[in-house]
Amino acid sequence: MSVRPDYVRPLDIKNGRVDLSHGSGGRAMAQLIEELFARHFDNEFLRQGNDGATLPAPAGGRLVMACDGHVVSPLFFPGGDIGCLSVHGTINDVAVMGAKPLWLAASFILAEGFPLADLDRIVASMAQAAREAGVPIVTGDTKVVEQGKADGVFISTTGVGVVPDGVRLSGERARPGDVILLSGTLGDHGMAIMALRENLGFSSAIVSDTAALHGLIEAMLATGADLRVLRDPTRGGLATTLNEIARQSGAGMMLDEAAIPVNSEVAAACEFLGLDPLYVANEGKLVAVVAAADAERVLAAMRAHPLGERAARIGSVVEDAHHFVQMTTGFGGRRIVDWLTGEQLPRIC
Amino acid sequence: MKYVDEFRDGKLAQVLAGAIAAAARPEHSYSFMEFCGGHTHAISRYGVADLLPPNVRMVHGPGCPVCVLPIGRIDMAIALALEQGVTLCTYGDTLRVPASKGLSLLKAKAQGGDIRMVYSTADALRIAQENPAKHVVFLAIDFETTTPPTAVAIKQARALGLENFSVLCCHVLTPAAISNILESPEVRKLGTVPLDGFIGPAHVSTVIGSRPYEFFAAEYRKPVVIAGFEPLDVMQAVLMLVRQVNEGRAEVENEFTRAVTRDGNLKAQELVAEVFELRRAFEWRGLGLVPYSALKIRSEYASYDTEFRYALDYQSVADNRACECGAILRGVKRPQDCKLFGTVCTPDNPIGSCMVSSEGACAAHYSYGRFRVQGGSSQ
Ligand code: SF4
Numbered sequence: 001m002s003v004r005p006d007y008v009r010p011l012d013i014k015n016g017r018v019d020l021s022h023g024s025g026g027r028a029m030a031q032l033i034e035e036l037f038a039r040h041f042d043n044e045f046l047r048q049g050n051d052g053a054t055l056p057a058p059a060g061g062r063l064v065m066a067c068d069g070h071v072v073s074p075l076f077f078p079g080g081d082i083g084c085l086s087v088h089g090t091i092n093d094v095a096v097m098g099a100k101p102l103w104l105a106a107s108f109i110l111a112e113g114f115p116l117a118d119l120d121r122i123v124a125s126m127a128q129a130a131r132e133a134g135v136p137i138v139t140g141d142t143k144v145v146e147q148g149k150a151d152g153v154f155i156s157t158t159g160v161g162v163v164p165d166g167v168r169l170s171g172e173r174a175r176p177g178d179v180i181l182l183s184g185t186l187g188d189h190g191m192a193i194m195a196l197r198e199n200l201g202f203s204s205a206i207v208s209d210t211a212a213l214h215g216l217i218e219a220m221l222a223t224g225a226d227l228r229v230l231r232d233p234t235r236g237g238l239a240t241t242l243n244e245i246a247r248q249s250g251a252g253m254m255l256d257e258a259a260i261p262v263n264s265e266v267a268a269a270c271e272f273l274g275l276d277p278l279y280v281a282n283e284g285k286l287v288a289v290v291a292a293a294d295a296e297r298v299l300a301a302m303r304a305h306p307l308g309e310r311a312a313r314i315g316s317v318v319e320d321a322h323h324f325v326q327m328t329t330g331f332g333g334r335r336i337v338d339w340l341t342g343e344q345l346p347r348i349c
Numbered sequence: 350m351k352y353v354d355e356f357r358d359g360k361l362a363q364v365l366a367g368a369i370a371a372a373a374r375p376e377h378s379y380s381f382m383e384f385c386g387g388h389t390h391a392i393s394r395y396g397v398a399d400l401l402p403p404n405v406r407m408v409h410g411p412g413c414p415v416c417v418l419p420i421g422r423i424d425m426a427i428a429l430a431l432e433q434g435v436t437l438c439t440y441g442d443t444l445r446v447p448a449s450k451g452l453s454l455l456k457a458k459a460q461g462g463d464i465r466m467v468y469s470t471a472d473a474l475r476i477a478q479e480n481p482a483k484h485v486v487f488l489a490i491d492f493e494t495t496t497p498p499t500a501v502a503i504k505q506a507r508a509l510g511l512e513n514f515s516v517l518c519c520h521v522l523t524p525a526a527i528s529n530i531l532e533s534p535e536v537r538k539l540g541t542v543p544l545d546g547f548i549g550p551a552h553v554s555t556v557i558g559s560r561p562y563e564f565f566a567a568e569y570r571k572p573v574v575i576a577g578f579e580p581l582d583v584m585q586a587v588l589m590l591v592r593q594v595n596e597g598r599a600e601v602e603n604e605f606t607r608a609v610t611r612d613g614n615l616k617a618q619e620l621v622a623e624v625f626e627l628r629r630a631f632e633w634r635g636l637g638l639v640p641y642s643a644l645k646i647r648s649e650y651a652s653y654d655t656e657f658r659y660a661l662d663y664q665s666v667a668d669n670r671a672c673e674c675g676a677i678l679r680g681v682k683r684p685q686d687c688k689l690f691g692t693v694c695t696p697d698n699p700i701g702s703c704m705v706s707s708e709g710a711c712a713a714h715y716s717y718g719r720f721r722v723q724g725g726s727s728q
Contacts, residue, residue, distance in 0.1 A: 198468060258359070273468070324720050331580045332359040332366070333396015335717040341696035 011035045016116040023110065023144025036120060037140060040127035045103070045138035053138035055103060058162045066093035067158040073347045075122065075152055078192050079208030080283075082155055083125035085349060088212045088283060089234070090159040091133055095214035096230040096286060098169040098221060099161030104130060107141040109154040122153065133212040135159070167221060171248030173228035178317040179295035180253065181288040183216060183302055184209070184310040185261045186238055190280035190348050191269045198273065205265040211284030216307045223301045225294030232286050234349060236340045237279040241287055242325045243339045252320025255327040255337065259314045279340050281348045289317060358581065365584040366400040372591045378404040381590050382680055383548040384527060386413030386708025387578045393717035394707075395580035405587060408542070409710035411526050411678040412550060414491040415442045416702045416709045417633045420666040422519050423448035426488050429517070430454070430462035433659060436480060437464045438473040439488035442706040447699055449666050470495075470502035477506070477514035486655050490519045494552040496644065497617040500624040503646065503653045517655040518646050521631060523553050524561045525642030529633075531569045535681050542680050546590040548583065549575035551605055556621075558613025562601045570599040577605040624650055632665055634702055635678030672701035677710050684711040691715060 011031055021028035038046060045053040070086040080088075087104065094101040106126065110119065130137050137157075188209040195206050213232060220227060229249075233241040238260075242253050262270075262277045270277050284307060290298050295313060302308030315327070325337045373379060383389055389409050392398060398407065411417055423446050430437040437454070444455040444466060458464040463483070467473050470487060477485035489499045499516060506514045527547065535542040549562055554575045562573040572593035576586035586604045593600060603609055624647060631643030646654035655661065668674060671689050676682040684690050684703070694700040696712050703711040 322720070326720060329395045330359050331395040331397070331400075332362045333399040333580075334720070335394060335396045336720055338696075338716040341712075341716070 011116060013116045013120050018110045018112060018114040018116065018119065018144055020112055020144055020146070023142060029142065032142065036116070037123055037142070040123045041130070041137045041140075043136040043138065045136060053103070053105075055138065058102070061162040061164045064094050064097045064099040064161045064163055065158065066090055066097070067156060068093055069154065069156040070349060071151070071154050071347050072193065072349050073151060074193070074196060075118065077196055077208055078206065079188075080210040081122055081125050082153065083122035084129035085208075085210050085283060086155040086157045087126050087129035087133065087135070087137075088210050089349065090157040091135055091212040091214055092232045092283075092286075094159040094161035095212070095217045096169070096232050097161070097163055098167035098217070098227070098230065099163040100218070101133070101135045101159050101161040101214050103160050104135055104137045105139045105158040106137050107156045108143070109150050110142065110144045111150040111152055112144055112147045114152050119153065122155075126155075129212065133214065135212075167227075169227060169230050171229050171231075171245045172250075174245050174249035174251055174289040174317045175228070176251050176317050176319040177292050178228060178289050179292050179313055180242070180255070180315045180317065181290060181295065181299055181302065182238070182260065182312055182314045183213075183286045183288075183308045184284075185263045185266065186233075186282060186285070187262060187266045187270060187277035187280035189283040190237070191266045191275075191277075193348050194273060194275070195269050200269055200272065206263070206269060209282055209284035211307055213284065213286050213307060216286070216302065216305045219301045219305050220288065220298050223294070223297050225298045226291040227288060227294075227298065228291065229289040230286055233282050235281050237277070237281060238287060239276075239278040239325065239337045240340050242337065245289065246323040246325050249317070250323055252318045252323050253315055253325040254318045255315035255325065257327050257330045259312050261310045261312055278337055283349060292316070361581055362400055362584060365581065365588060369405060369584065369588050369591060370402045372588060372595065373402050373405050374595065375404065377594075378406065378543070379545050379591055379594060380406045380408055380543045381546050381548060381587060382408040382410045382530070382544055383583070384410040384412040384523065385548075385550040385553070385578075386416065386706065387551060388548055388576070388583055389413065389710060389713050390708045391578050391580050391583055393713035396717075397580050397583055398718070400584065401587065405591065408544065408680040409677065409713075410547075410680060411530070411633070411635060412492065412523065412553075413703070413706055413708040413710070414521075415446050415706045416674065416678060417521060417526075417635060418443070418446055418490055418519060418702060419632045419634045420448050420668065421632065421664050422517075423454065424664065424666060425661055426486070426517060427452055427454060427457045427462070429486055429655070429659065430457055430464050431460065433484075435463070435484045435486045436476060437462065437486050437488060438467045438476060439464075440468075440490065441466045443488060443490055445699060445705050446702050447705075470498045474502055474505060474509075474511070474514060477511050478509070481513055484513045484515070486515055486517050488517045488519065492521055492523050492550070492553045493556045493621075496520050496621045496625065497556065497614075500620045503624050503650055504620075506653055507650070512652070515653045515655040515658050516646060518625070518644060520625070520644040521633065522642050522644070523550055523557070524564075525639055526633070526636065527562075527565055529636050529639050529642070530679055531565060531571065533679055535679065544571065544680065545594050546572040546574070548586045548590070549573045549601070551576060551578045551582070551608070554605065554609040554613065556614050556617050559601050559603050559609055559611050560613070566599045566601050572599045572602070574602045575605050575609050577608065623647075632663070634668065635675035669700050674701035674703040674711070677703055684714040687711070691719060
């Protein structure tokens with residue numbers, strides 16, 4: 001019998017599990033990277049095979065860099081998984097700065113014993129999300145920790161993009177009279193996870209909205225409108241995002257509850273769990289503060305994009321020394337929409 | 350969610366607001382206490398106060414489960430988790446209630462206590478089944494609404510032969526608290542708290558029915574209208590109360606007929622009576638010791654009674670001296686009357702229990718209504 005001297009038994013992706021050697025820096029780790037990560041992520045920068053990726057310096061504009069850690073539980077949920085979520089999340093953080101996202105880096109913390117089949121599914125999903133977005137994952141890292149020291153897999157991603165000269169989006173630019181636009185329904189991601197965790201019967205109808213928003217943002221910027229602020233209301237939901245903008249800008253906000261779109265299943269699940277959709281996480285929505293004169297133009301551009309079909313004008317920026325975010329309720333009264341208190345939903349993204 | 354939206358219809362609300370304004374006599378002022386935290390929350394969340402005429406005032410009552418939980422009870426739960434190593438399960442808001450030594454269950458959890466937030470007693474039972482080596486304690490709080498599920502959990506634990514599960518029972522009773530308020534010197538003698546009627550609880554009444562309130566209406570001449578938790582329910586109940594006052598009636602009326610009957614849920618009552626009995630007295634935050642105002646687990650089920658199993662002794666602990674929760678729970682003061690409100694005490698750093706849950710008067714006012722403070726028109 002002849003033995004090929006350079007033969008390495010391929011990774012058993014179907015039945016194998018992550019073990020400590022996969023994070024050791026030795027041959028097992030090289031094999032995991034080659035047969036799993038590199039196979040899915042493959043691109044010219046990753047193929048350089050060095051400790052870091054060498055990238056072409058952009059010709060103009062300013063660089064934007066953002067990072068985001070992902071610890072969502074469960075790892076797979078209706079509409080997505082931790083893999084595509086970790087790609088979308090960081091792309092969105094870069095894109096809401098008005099930047100065109102260019103590259104991503106990904107770092108994995110794996111728990112010993114984690115099934116390679118699940119890891120393969122997650123990495124494939126990341127690769128697909130990156131491909132669809134046109135933003136390659138150019139470098140990465142893997143660490144393994146002992147059983148019980150991490151829950152399956154944690155992924156943190158970093159993104160780099162370029163903002164064209166002349167685009168300046170920032171929370172402090174909101175000013176009284178501006179209009180607040182929302183790209184679609186609230187609470188879909190958070191409630192998809194919660195419905196799964198709490199085993200709600202009607203959960204199947206709720207699907208995470210996880211999506212990369214840079215295409216929608218490009219369309220909004222292309223209108224040439226004076227966009228003052230863009231944000232993606234993730235953890236803490238719309239309420240938290242608007243309070244952040246109010247604090248940064250020193251202005252107040254007045255929302256109209258009846259104008260805020262919420263899917264009926266999400267509303268029902270929120271009602272059931274005693275949650276308020278205004279505070280529930282989104283992963284594929286954005287809120288924009290726009291000069292009033294440009295609002296209709298931007299809204300039309302949003303509605304023309306598949307991720308903004310249900311976009312709505314939900315309120316306006318007002319003068320308020322206390323910079324409160326307030327809302328006219330659908331009922332006809334008025335209330336404050338305050339910061340989120342405590343942790344409403346741990347490990348939602 | 351069509352069903353729910355029907356009860357939050359802004360146009361209907363305007364119609365009701367008009368009817369209340371027309372019915373309320375300008376020379377009269379009306380003060381109604383909403384007993385329940387659920388109503389407090391609905392009033393604040395939907396801005397109901399904005400729809401009432403200035404001479405109709407809502408006074409927040411003590412019906413907020415975590416608000417009335419005294420420090421001593423939370424201390425007990427913390428000691429069980431930190432010193433006895435039990436797995437302590439409870440509903441979310443309870444975790445943030447301030448206890449002694451600057452602790453709360455949430456802080457005790459960060460110190461290594463195995464404390465878990467659950468959505469139902471079934472979750473706690475499941476945790477006990479999955480962790481046979483640990484003793485699992487369910488910290489049961491709340492009014493009559495959740496007593497049947499707690500009774501079910503205890504009976505299920507027995508049926509399953511679960512030996513590592515017990516209940517730290519802090520269930521309290523609505524009628525006893527209403528009596529206590531009506532008997533308080535501020536209402537009876539001093540008249541510092543004008544109370545012209547009550548909005549009676551929604552969910553509690555689905556269990557106990559409307560009959561228990563008949564005594565208050567007859568004995569104290571105070572009208573009671575049982576109402577659902579939707580804002581239109583509250584408006585409708587206010588209108589019914591205004592009419593009763595105008596006509597000099599003091600009756601129990603039921604706005605929430607879609608869920609509440611005179612006798613309530615007899616099956617649930619039987620179940621509760623089988624597992625629980627009255628406590629001779631129970632300390633409430635704000636109201637102090639109230640006789641026959643809470644439940645304890647019957648001796649037949651003693652092995653599921655945490656207090657019995659761990660031979661726990663209740664130690665009363667005084668509240669922060671500046672905190673006005675007590676007076677607020679009795680309707681004597683308003684949140685903004687407290688010196689700590691919105692400065693030292695906020696929902697992120699609550700000093701008293703009324704600032705914890707969104708059903709608490711201080712938290713509801715802070716989170717939804719504090720823009721009104723400047724105008725002084727708040728309640
Ligand atoms: S504001 Fe805080 S300290 Fe003051 S009464 Fe309310 S809970 Fe107590």
